[in-house]
Amino acid sequence: MKIGVFDSGLGGLTVVQALTQVIKGAELFYIADTKHAPYGEKSPEQILRYSLDITNYFLKEYQIDVLIIACNTATSAAIQTIREQYPDLIVIGTEPGIKPAFEQTQTGKVGVLATPATLKGEKYQQLAGTLSAQKEVVLYEQACPGLVEQIEKGEIHTDKTREMLLSWLDPMKKNDVDTIVLGCTHYPLVSEVIEHVMERRLTLIHTGDAIAKRLLSLGEQTGHRNEGALKISLFSTANISNEIVHNIIGREIDAKTINL
Ligand code: DGL
Numbered sequence: 001m002k003i004g005v006f007d008s009g010l011g012g013l014t015v016v017q018a019l020t021q022v023i024k025g026a027e028l029f030y031i032a033d034t035k036h037a038p039y040g041e042k043s044p045e046q047i048l049r050y051s052l053d054i055t056n057y058f059l060k061e062y063q064i065d066v067l068i069i070a071c072n073t074a075t076s077a078a079i080q081t082i083r084e085q086y087p088d089l090i091v092i093g094t095e096p097g098i099k100p101a102f103e104q105t106q107t108g109k110v111g112v113l114a115t116p117a118t119l120k121g122e123k124y125q126q127l128a129g130t131l132s133a134q135k136e137v138v139l140y141e142q143a144c145p146g147l148v149e150q151i152e153k154g155e156i157h158t159d160k161t162r163e164m165l166l167s168w169l170d171p172m173k174k175n176d177v178d179t180i181v182l183g184c185t186h187y188p189l190v191s192e193v194i195e196h197v198m199e200r201r202l203t204l205i206h207t208g209d210a211i212a213k214r215l216l217s218l219g220e221q222t223g224h225r226n227e228g229a230l231k232i233s234l235f236s237t238a239n240i241s242n243e244i245v246h247n248i249i250g251r252e253i254d255a256k257t258i259n260l
Contacts, residue, residue: 001026001224003215004058005068006051008037009152010240011186012070013248015094016232018208019068020249022216025228029062033260035237038148040115040184044077047117051078053260055086066090066218068211070185072114076121090218096124096183097205098139102131104203105179109138111172113194114183116143124183140177142168144184151186154241156193165190165197172198179203189248 058064069075075093101110234255
């Protein structure tokens with residue numbers, strides 16, 4: 001099985017990390033589109049263009065069988081068009097885990113952290129509306145502009161990142177939120193800071209494990225034998241930090257720069 005995975009940067013590697021726990025005997029190609037990051041502050045048309053360029057690259061260069069959009073923002077803007085344009089490609093997207101959050105909250109107060117584009121997107125709005133009609137839960141939605149850049153720079157435990165999170169999380173802290181949806185694949189990388197700022201036991205929801213299970217099940221249906229090594233190749237469209245790659249994946253992987 002050949003798997004193409006992409007995100008605007010290194011955040012999608014949190015999904016790859018979950019895949020490494022479950023998927024064997026496959027080749028995985030990851031593109032960090034750092035030249036165009038952050039996606040979350042771009043228009044839906046721009047995000048769709050980047051996503052289609054990456055999909056075409058994967059298909060032309062590596063003949064992938066499966067595409068994983070390891071980015072909530074790109075899933076919202078592009079998954080429908082990609083599925084329409086490539087009906088033979090298996091496409092798995094990433095969506096904020098508000099459904100499990102609605103199921104797990106004890107206080108009935110749920111926080112959602114995501115990029116501005118994801119929160120504004122139709123997909124998110126529809127899902128939040130459907131779930132809110134089924135169960136009474138107060139949602140504290142917060143866009144986090146600038147957080148992706150902090151994470152890409154490796155600025156996780158810095159004063160600036162802590163202050164940004166302090167101001168965004170303040171209403172959640174004051175209002176008994178017990179469950180926070182990490183609606184951007186970069187945000188699991190600041191989980192510790194979020195827990196520290198919230199000063200309480202929290203359920204943090206991210207979707208890497210669910211994506212890994214989905215890929216395994218779809219792979220089995222198409223005859224994938226889940227045995228042997230998982231080979232990972234890494235590409236980026238501008239500079240990335242090898243140290244961050246190592247911190248997420250737990251090993252060194254040299255990234256090649258590509259022009260997209
Ligand atoms: N990691 C991405 C997401 O899940 C996108 C972040 C960005 O580039 O704004 O939404």
